[in-house]
Amino acid sequence: MMYRLVALIVSAGMAAILARFQAAPFWPGFLAFFVVLAAGAAILELAVAQAEEEPFVRRVSWGSFLIRLALGLGLYLSLSFYGYPNEQERAGYVFTDAYRRDQQAWELAQSGLPLTRAFEERFYADQYGGLLAISAALYRYLSPDAHRPLLIVALAAWVGALGGVYFWRLARRALPLQAARMATWLFAFYPEALLLGASQMREPFLLTFSALFFFGVMRAREEGLLFHWEALAGIGGLLLISPAGALAFSLALAFWLWMERGKRLPGWVWGALLSLVLVGAALFVVSVRGTSVQEGSGLDVIGEWSRLVVRWGAYQLERSSGWVQKLFREMPPIFQLPFVVGYGFLQPILPAALVEPASPLRQAIAIGRALGWYILLPLLLFAFRAVWKSPMPERRGWMALLILVWAWMIVAALRGGGDQWDNPRYRLFFLVFQALLAAYAWIQRDRWWRRLLAVEAFALLVFLQWYLSRYYHLGGRLPFFAMIGLILAFALLMFLGGWFWDRRRSGR
Numbered sequence: 459m460m461y462r463l464v465a466l467i468v469s470a471g472m473a474a475i476l477a478r479f480q481a482a483p484f485w486p487g488f489l490a491f492f493v494v495l496a497a498g499a500a501i502l503e504l505a506v507a508q509a510e511e512e513p514f515v516r517r518v519s520w521g522s523f524l525i526r527l528a529l530g531l532g533l534y535l536s537l538s539f540y541g542y543p544n545e546q547e548r549a550g551y552v553f554t555d556a557y558r559r560d561q562q563a564w565e566l567a568q569s570g571l572p573l574t575r576a577f578e579e580r581f582y583a584d585q586y587g588g589l590l591a592i593s594a595a596l597y598r599y600l601s602p603d604a605h606r607p608l609l610i611v612a613l614a615a616w617v618g619a620l621g622g623v624y625f626w627r628l629a630r631r632a633l634p635l636q637a638a639r640m641a642t643w644l645f646a647f648y649p650e651a652l653l654l655g656a657s658q659m660r661e662p663f664l665l666t667f668s669a670l671f672f673f674g675v676m677r678a679r680e681e682g683l684l685f686h687w688e689a690l691a692g693i694g695g696l697l698l699i700s701p702a703g704a705l706a707f708s709l710a711l712a713f714w715l716w717m718e719r720g721k722r723l724p725g726w727v728w729g730a731l732l733s734l735v736l737v738g739a740a741l742f743v744v745s746v747r748g749t750s751v752q753e754g755s756g757l758d759v760i761g762e763w764s765r766l767v768v769r770w771g772a773y774q775l776e777r778s779s780g781w782v783q784k785l786f787r788e789m790p791p792i793f794q795l796p797f798v799v800g801y802g803f804l805q806p807i808l809p810a811a812l813v814e815p816a817s818p819l820r821q822a823i824a825i826g827r828a829l830g831w832y833i834l835l836p837l838l839l840f841a842f843r844a845v846w847k848s849p850m851p852e853r854r855g856w857m858a859l860l861i862l863v864w865a866w867m868i869v870a871a872l873r874g875g876g877d878q879w880d881n882p883r884y885r886l887f888f889l890v891f892q893a894l895l896a897a898y899a900w901i902q903r904d905r906w907w908r909r910l911l912a913v914e915a916f917a918l919l920v921f922l923q924w925y926l927s928r929y930y931h932l933g934g935r936l937p938f939f940a941m942i943g944l945i946l947a948f949a950l951l952m953f954l955g956g957w958f959w960d961r962r963r964s965g966r
Contacts, residue, residue, distance in 0.1 A: 461506075461516070465499035472527060476612060479535060482604030490600040490609055498523075498616025505623040514639065515626050522646040522655075523619035530611035530656035540819045550607065552823070553879070556658040558583035563593035564605045573598070588698040589660050610658040618655035621666030622646035624688065625890060628673040631680075632855075633897055641897035645669070648893070649830035650886050653823065660699050661886055667695035668707050668890050675711055703887060710862050710888070717858035785938060795872070802871025802881045808832045809922035810878075813929055824878075831882065836907075836914050837896035838863060844902035859895045863888060909956045913949045920945055 473495050477487035502519055509515045534550035541547030551557035562583045566576060573594055577587035584590035593610050601609055625645045629638035645651070645665075654661035671692025678686040696704035782801075786794055808831075811824035841863075845856045866888045874881030920941055927935035936944065 462500065462503050465503050466496055469495035469499045472612075476527075476531065476608050477606075479531060480604070480606045480608060482601075482606055486603050487601070487606055490596075490606065491612055493600055494596070494609060494612045495616070498613070498620075502616055502620055502623070505620055509623055509627055510630055511626070511635075515623055515642075518626070518642055518646050519619045519622050522622050522652075523616055525647070526615035526618055526652055526655045526662075527612065529652060530615060531608065533656060534608060534611070536819055540817060542817065542820070552653065552657050553659055555583070559590055560593060560607055560610060560658045563590050563610075564597055566590070566594040567597035567602070586700050586702075588700070589658075589663065593658065607658065611656060614655055614658065614662045617666050618651065618662030619646070621662070621669045624666070624673045625669040625893070628669060628676060628890070629894060629897070631676055632894055634901065637897040637901045640900060641893045644834070644896060645889060645893040648834070648886075648889060649826045650882050651889060653827065654883065654886065659883075661883060663695065663699045664703055664887055665889055667692045667699065668703075668887070671696065671707060672711060672890055675715070679715075706866075706887070710866075710891070713862065714855065714858040717861075718855035788939075798876050799868055799871040801876035802874055803835075803867060805874075805876060805881045806831060806878045807921065809918060809925045812922065813925040815929065827882065832914070832918070834892065834896055836910055837899045838892060840903070840907055840910055841895045841899040843904075843906055844899040847902065856895070856898055859891050859898075863891050863895055866891075905960070906956065909952050913945075913952055916948050917945045 470492055473488050473491035476491045477484050480487050502523065506512060506516050506519055533552055537547045537550050537552065546554055546557040549557060551560070563576075566573065569575075573591045576584065576591035576594060592613075596609055596613065597605065622642060622645055626638065626642045629641045629645075632638070633641060651661070651665060655665075669692075670688050674686040674689025674692050678684065678689055693704060693708065696707060785797070789797065806824060806828040808825075808828035811821065811828040814821075814824075816824065841856075841860050845853060845860050848856055867885055870881055870884035870887075874884050923933060924935060924938075924941055926932040
């Protein structure tokens with residue numbers, strides 16, 4: 459009871475702060491923010507009370523909530539002064555998608571049209587319409603007098619924090635206590651997730667619903683139920699926000715269940731998953747038909763759309779950079795898509811974030827995002843060894859996560875075309891799997907972990923020198939492929955040397 463009272467008081471204080479910094483009447487704004495924040499605080503506390511290790515979960519969830527809210531407010535204010543001189547950043551938006559969707563949500567809220575119009579082609583800013591409809595509903599019923607963009611940030615902040623609670627309950631079933639805590643910290647405070655969770659974007663909703671769905675499936679399996687309410691709520695939320703995401707995550711969970719059990723799944727599981735796949739595919743086809751693909755069957759639409767997306771991503775990457783155009787001219791066409799994938803794996807590139815000219819605010823954002831990725835990436839690489847040396851009874855489930863994480867990274871790289879913003883955002887959708895796998899890799903560390911870190915450090919230093927020479931003409935610059943060859947040679951030397959050293963020691 460005490461925690462709920464404190465939560466209401468904190469919600470009132472945050473509502474007052476947010477209302478104060480919106481260019482709109484204070485009291486209507488305070489009431490709107492208080493409704494959103496108080497509802498979020500109540501739901502968050504209810505979820506925390508049902509979790510194991512309640513004090514730890516409360517610290518993580520409320521810390522995540524407050525950081526996202528503070529980050530959202532800070533970016534909203536600072537972008538208008540220190541961002542680039544364009545309409546989007548002057549309005550306080552980090553992401554172009556967020557700006558377009560939010561503007562159209564306000565337009566729909568003021569139009570008097572039914573909110574279901576959000577799912578029509580006219581409102582192009584949201585491909586699926588779910589978040590657009592939610593945003594328009596908040597504006598229409600809580601803020602009809604003025605456009606308050608931070609209202610959606612407040613909603614995204616507590617929804618994103620709620621995902622950490624259900625992820626913790628999931629991690630406790632999959633990992634030892636300390637590893638589960640590490641995975642939860644990673645899920646709740648991963649920089650890319652914090653940035654997107656402090657914006658008017660889909661990702662905080664997708665991450666929370668995916669964690670809820672996965673936890674619900676595990677809980678239903680433990681209790682011998684067809685479905686648990688968490689699974690139904692999770693898949694329902696995914697279908698609302700992104701039918702394509704619901705389809706992808708359902709297929710991923712089906713694969714994990716099949717691999718983890720090591721035997722045939724019951725018929726009802728396949729029936730339920732098939733239903734979800736059909737619903738997700740139907741909604742996805744409806745969302746893309748008539749926009750960039752020709753008429754045809756559902757599979758034709760999905761296949762043609764996928765081909766166009768990959769081709770467009772590669773084209774966008776080539777067009778965005780003169781040196782990529784040069785590299786594409788020098789390499790055989792067969793190597794261009796693998797290059798796009800590899801380039802996407804490295805995004806956001808830490809040396810580039812440190813060196814490339816940008817406004818101080820944008821550079822700080824870039825460095826934070828890149829640091830988070832280059833802490834997570836070696837853990838995902840080491841997961842290959844961690845899974846390989848794991849005992850057989852548990853290897854199947856972790857092998858499934860390893861395959862899912864890296865397969866999705868390839869999909870994200872192709873879909874995002876190696877873009878430093880889109881590619882990490884698409885990749886983030888499987889953060890549930892990535893955080894679990896990274897924590898498992900962490901507890902399996904051995905001498906090969908230090909060798910992998912040495913290779914990463916060497917690669918980052920080589921890339922840093924390359925970017926310094928490119929932008930500031932400091933030192934000589936190796937040709938790009940010679941630089942890649944140098945890094946691969948060092949990695950080969952490190953790993954072969956380590957292997958011979960281990961054999962020599964074991965032979966004594």
